[in-house]
Amino acid sequence: MSSTSTIPDPSSVDQQHASPQAADEQPVRAVLAAAVELARAAAVELDEGEVGAHLGVHAEPDSEGCAATHRFAAELKGYRGWEWAVVVAAAPDSDHVTISEIVLLPGPDALVSPEWLPWEERIQAGDLGSGDLLPPPENDPRLVPGYLYSDDPAVEALATEVGLGRRQVMSLEGRLDAAERWYDGPHGPGAAVVPLHCGTCGYYLPVAGSLGAAFGVCGNEMSADGQVVHAEFGCGAHSDTVVVDLSPTPVSEVVYDDSALELVDVPTRPAGDSPVPDSPVSDSPVPDAAAPEAGAAQPSEETTPTPEPDSASRGE
Secondary structure (H helix, E strand, C coil): CCCCCCCCCHHHCCHHHCCHHHCCCCCCCHHHHCCHHHHHHHHHHHCCCEEEEEEEEEECCCCCCCEEEEEEEEECCCCCCEEEEEEEECCCCCCCCEEEEEEEEECCCCCCCCCCCCHHHCCCCCCCCCCCCCCCCCCCCCEEECCCCCCCHHHHHHHHHHCCCCCEEECHHHHHHHHHHHHCCCCCHHHCCCCCCHHHCCCEEECCCHHHHCEEEECCCCCCCCCEEECCCCCCCCCCCCCCCCCCCCCCCCCCCCCCCCCCCCCCCCCCCCCCCCCCCCCCCCCCCCCCCCCCCCCCCCCCCCCCCCCCCCCC
16 A cells, blocks of 8 residues: 655645545445545554544546545644545446545635745836836737837837837837826716816826827826826816805905094183092992081181281281
């Protein structure tokens, strides 16, 4: 009895081999189907993990009925849902069964890694950062040698006049692909939010070549600065935008009369009157200063006191 076995890394298993049941159903020879215990014993003898219940048997494709695979549950840490696959074989018209191979394969419910994706296909739009280097794919259909004839009249006219050319230029397929991507992007005509379009904006910088008929670069730092925009795209920062300040309710104009001089009549004070000093305001009545107090003697008229004679006048 010969057998080989390898416990694979779950992350390295291709998903197309994850389910043996997906193979076309073919009848299994009775002698191969009855070799359950022989297959189990071979897996146990391998001593690389516990062998669980028998899960089924299926014929190997393209074996002409000479090989079949018995599947057993595998009880291994980190390999949940995986199965031991034991391949048994028997020559035509023979009852002698041998073990051909023992492998560990993921079952229908096994946890496996995503389908393998080549490194050059893993980079998506927006992944390239400042300072990163990304060479173009080999035989990129978007590029053609620069010395070949271009179907872009603007490119041909410039190349003829200057006499210089780039090593590679963008092909028609590449330009159409870029145009479709820009058209359906966030700055395409379907994303316009105002009636004023970029094609009439002073900040709109048309690109060179045939793409300039529909695309340009925004030069307004307050809008899509440095981004490719469609000529029918529009934003609120258009160079012809005019803002009219209208109030929802009528508001009268504010009148400033600081420059007007208002004349006020001030009554004059009689001569000899002294200003009355300011005094705190009191709620009690103020007595009349001209009214005499009760019981006080008041002279009837003004009298001038007569000076007394001195000693000389008295004959002293």
